[in-house]
Amino acid sequence: MSGFNVVVCMKQVPDTTEVKIDPETKTLVREGVPSIINPFDTYAIEEGIRIRERHGGKVTILSMGPPQVKDSLKEAVAMGADDAVLISDRAFAGSDTLATSYTLAKAIEKLGSIDLIICGKQAIDGDTAQVGPGVAEHLDIPHLTYVRKLSELRAGYLRIERMVEGGYEVIETSLPCLITVVKEINEPRLPSMKGLMRARRQEIPVWTSQDLDVDPQRIGLTGSPTEVVRVFTPETRATGEILQGELEQQVAALVQRLLTAGVL
Amino acid sequence: MADIRVVREECVGCGGCVAACPFGCIRMEDGIAIIDLDSCNFCGACVTECAFNAIILEKDRLEPAATAGARGVWVFGEQRDGVFSTVTFELLGEGRKLADALGDPLAVVAMGEGLAVDPLFAYGADTVYLADHPVLKDFRDGPYTHVFEELVRKYRPEVCLFGATSTGRSLAPRIAARLRTGLTADCTGLDILKDERLLVQTRPAFGGNIMATIHCRHTKPQMASVRPRVMKKAEPQPGRKGELVRHPVDPSAMTIRTQVVEFIKEDIETVNLEDADIIVSGGRGLADPKNFQHVADLARALGAAVGASRAAVDSGWIPYSHQVGQTGKTVSPKVYVACGISGAIQHLAGMSSSDLIVAVNKDPDAPIFKVCTYGVVGDLFQILPALTEAVKKAKAG
Numbered sequence: 001m002s003g004f005n006v007v008v009c010m011k012q013v014p015d016t017t018e019v020k021i022d023p024e025t026k027t028l029v030r031e032g033v034p035s036i037i038n039p040f041d042t043y044a045i046e047e048g049i050r051i052r053e054r055h056g057g058k059v060t061i062l063s064m065g066p067p068q069v070k071d072s073l074k075e076a077v078a079m080g081a082d083d084a085v086l087i088s089d090r091a092f093a094g095s096d097t098l099a100t101s102y103t104l105a106k107a108i109e110k111l112g113s114i115d116l117i118i119c120g121k122q123a124i125d126g127d128t129a130q131v132g133p134g135v136a137e138h139l140d141i142p143h144l145t146y147v148r149k150l151s152e153l154r155a156g157y158l159r160i161e162r163m164v165e166g167g168y169e170v171i172e173t174s175l176p177c178l179i180t181v182v183k184e185i186n187e188p189r190l191p192s193m194k195g196l197m198r199a200r201r202q203e204i205p206v207w208t209s210q211d212l213d214v215d216p217q218r219i220g221l222t223g224s225p226t227e228v229v230r231v232f233t234p235e236t237r238a239t240g241e242i243l244q245g246e247l248e249q250q251v252a253a254l255v256q257r258l259l260t261a262g263v264l
Numbered sequence: 265m266a267d268i269r270v271v272r273e274e275c276v277g278c279g280g281c282v283a284a285c286p287f288g289c290i291r292m293e294d295g296i297a298i299i300d301l302d303s304c305n306f307c308g309a310c311v312t313e314c315a316f317n318a319i320i321l322e323k324d325r326l327e328p329a330a331t332a333g334a335r336g337v338w339v340f341g342e343q344r345d346g347v348f349s350t351v352t353f354e355l356l357g358e359g360r361k362l363a364d365a366l367g368d369p370l371a372v373v374a375m376g377e378g379l380a381v382d383p384l385f386a387y388g389a390d391t392v393y394l395a396d397h398p399v400l401k402d403f404r405d406g407p408y409t410h411v412f413e414e415l416v417r418k419y420r421p422e423v424c425l426f427g428a429t430s431t432g433r434s435l436a437p438r439i440a441a442r443l444r445t446g447l448t449a450d451c452t453g454l455d456i457l458k459d460e461r462l463l464v465q466t467r468p469a470f471g472g473n474i475m476a477t478i479h480c481r482h483t484k485p486q487m488a489s490v491r492p493r494v495m496k497k498a499e500p501q502p503g504r505k506g507e508l509v510r511h512p513v514d515p516s517a518m519t520i521r522t523q524v525v526e527f528i529k530e531d532i533e534t535v536n537l538e539d540a541d542i543i544v545s546g547g548r549g550l551a552d553p554k555n556f557q558h559v560a561d562l563a564r565a566l567g568a569a570v571g572a573s574r575a576a577v578d579s580g581w582i583p584y585s586h587q588v589g590q591t592g593k594t595v596s597p598k599v600y601v602a603c604g605i606s607g608a609i610q611h612l613a614g615m616s617s618s619d620l621i622v623a624v625n626k627d628p629d630a631p632i633f634k635v636c637t638y639g640v641v642g643d644l645f646q647i648l649p650a651l652t653e654a655v656k657k658a659k660a661g
Contacts, residue, residue, distance in 0.1 A: 014288070014470075033288065066302035066303055067302065090301065093301070093302075093306065094305055094306040097437065097447065098441060098445075098446065124590055125470055126449075127449065127450060127468070127471070128449035128450070129433045129437070130437035130447060130449055132437075133405070133437035133438045134441040137438045140519075141521075142405055142522050143434070144405075145430065145433065146430050146434075159525075162430070163585070164429075165430060165536055165538050166536040166539070167527060167528050167529040168527075169402075169524055169526070169527050169528075170524070170528065171523065171524055171525060172523045173522040173523075182584075183584060183591050184585075220266065221266035221306050222266070224446075225444075225446030225480050225481075225483040226447070226480050227478065227481060228305075228309075228477070229477050229479050230309075230312065230476070231307055231309040231474055231475070231477075232475050233474055234472065234473075234474070239634075240621070240633065240637050241637070241638055241639070242628075242633065242638075242640075242641060243639065243640050247642060247646055247647060248650070250640045250647070251650045251651050252654065254622065254638055255651070255655060255658050258599070258620075258622075258658075261599075263541075263542065264566070264655065264658055264659055
């Protein structure tokens with residue numbers, strides 16, 4: 001075997017740095033909010049490219065979403081990914097994490113023999129962190145979350161460091177496997193001029209539900225057991241108290257309040 | 265396939281749905297709402313908002329499966345080295361309320377090696393399903409999913425709760441995918457609709473900018489991961505007894521592909537932010553890495569962990585494991601002290617559920633003052649040392 005066949009799962013998300021709350025209606029203002037590659041997925045893309053640079057092989061970016069996701073896929077190609085595939089179909093709309101992971105797993109099966117699947121630790125819009133482990137389960141391969149370092153990668157073998165509460169774990173696993181990565185793992189590169197030119201020419205195939213061997217009962221809204229019944233803006237906190245006076249008075253007032261709250 | 269449409273005759277063009285749509289996919293054209301079907305997630309927020317019944321949502325759903333007879337609220341007993349984590353007891357506190365609302369028993373699924381289960385009964389469990397075996401010593405996706413699935417298929421619980429920790433958020437989605445049931449991530453509120461035996465799950469999305477309420481009506485068990493430190497532990501009742509069910513463990517039936525080589529503990533006082541009662545965080549306002557000493561001194565006086573904003577981490581002043589916010593850790597301590605942190609929306613997403621927030625910043629217009637409980641406007645380098653001394657004095661006295 002020469003090199004590793006790597007798939008990176010990517011999501012296009014609204015740039016939440018640009019999301020504002022409308023003070024009148026207390027709802028999200030989404031007009032004109034740019035769509036970006038989920039920031040955590042940029043680390044996944046970078047790690048995939050580094051693996052190819054070190055060991056050879058191929059990096060394919062996979063994403064599910066509306067047609068405009070092609071722009072983000074081209075951006076990933078410009079960074080250095082070899083191929084990109086968009087999964088897009090009205091039949092997939094309304095997918096929750098179960099239906100999404102099922103659909104992605106079916107697309108990965110169609111891609112053929114894969115050694116490693118890399119995902120960001122979670123997407124910044126939904127924050128669920130559930131799709132990666134779900135994909136691994138549907139493919140019946142092991143998964144490791146919150147990976148901060150790939151210590152050793154060779155045929156059929158991977159050793160990683162995984163962030164957990166209070167420290168980290170060193171874990172060995174067989175390949176193929178799926179990992180989700182945290183920001184600490186690398187520093188994503190910017191697209192190169194050559195990459196941008198290649199991305200412009202790159203064809204991005206679009207796979208619909210007809211192209212995948214999917215059970216229609218397990219995709220889209222129909223295949224999604226969770227149901228959003230209400231969306232609302234959280235109650236804003238009561239306005240805080242700005243402590244007045246000179247430095248000593250401010251500090252004394254603060255300590256007094258912390259004592260009253262029973263937290264000292 | 266789901267479909268959503270606007271009834272042109274009913275739509276008055278009020279624009280309520282445009283504002284209500286969390287995905288920004290409705291616009292007004294010639295006084296009529298137009299829904300962009302490519303981005304619509306069929307969440308129904310617009311349908312609820314529309315006072316004129318002008319939006320029709322059709323969801324083609326599966327008929328409820330044969331889910332009758334599911335009973336019991338289960339809590340996953342997360343442990344390391346045989347010690348159950350704090351979130352396990354928080355889940356027992358919340359699980360007890362849910363179980364009582366349903367009129368069901370409360371159980372813990374405990375997996376590990378050499379586990380002492382008495383505390384689980386003391387904190388409210390009626391039943392403990394115990395799978396005690398060396399193969400289950402450390403959390404691994406394969407063996408844990410295998411055992412949990414066996415237990416679910418045998419005893420058919422109504423509700424399963426996991427801590428939204430590195431373990432729970434890794435294990436729960438794998439189990440949910442195997443059981444083909446719904447899972448709601450990182451819930452901050454849970455309730456029961458008794459007549460329908462529904463778990464009402466509330467969670468933040470878009471970095472805490474909106475909240476969503478989620479049901480899982482058609483599949484069982486109803487699964488949720490729950491943010492640590494949000495639910496309250498019950499008062500323990502020492503000596504309280506329950507039923508211990510020992511579940512046989514057969515490693516030969518499992519697919520085991522991963523090995524935990526070792527767990528490296530990092531300085532727990534400074535790094536274990538998720539468990540800290542008090543966190544003192546520093547940001548760009550510190551101006552120089554050596555000024556983090558002021559933050560560390562205050563943290564030591566308060567018995568607090570040290571956190572940081574993304575700006576401080578990206579400047580290389582402090583390692584990533586300290587980062588609080590959307591791309592770092594989500595914390596909800598009793599007290600969060602933000603020093604020289606302006607309060608970008610991504611930082612707020614990681615700490616705004618703290619009980620009490622203290623902000624120290626020289627800019628009175630910094631957004632952090634909008635979410636703080638107490639604010640001090642002024643020079644960090646004077647305030648922090650003075651506060652450290654005052655805290656030491658208050659604690660000594």
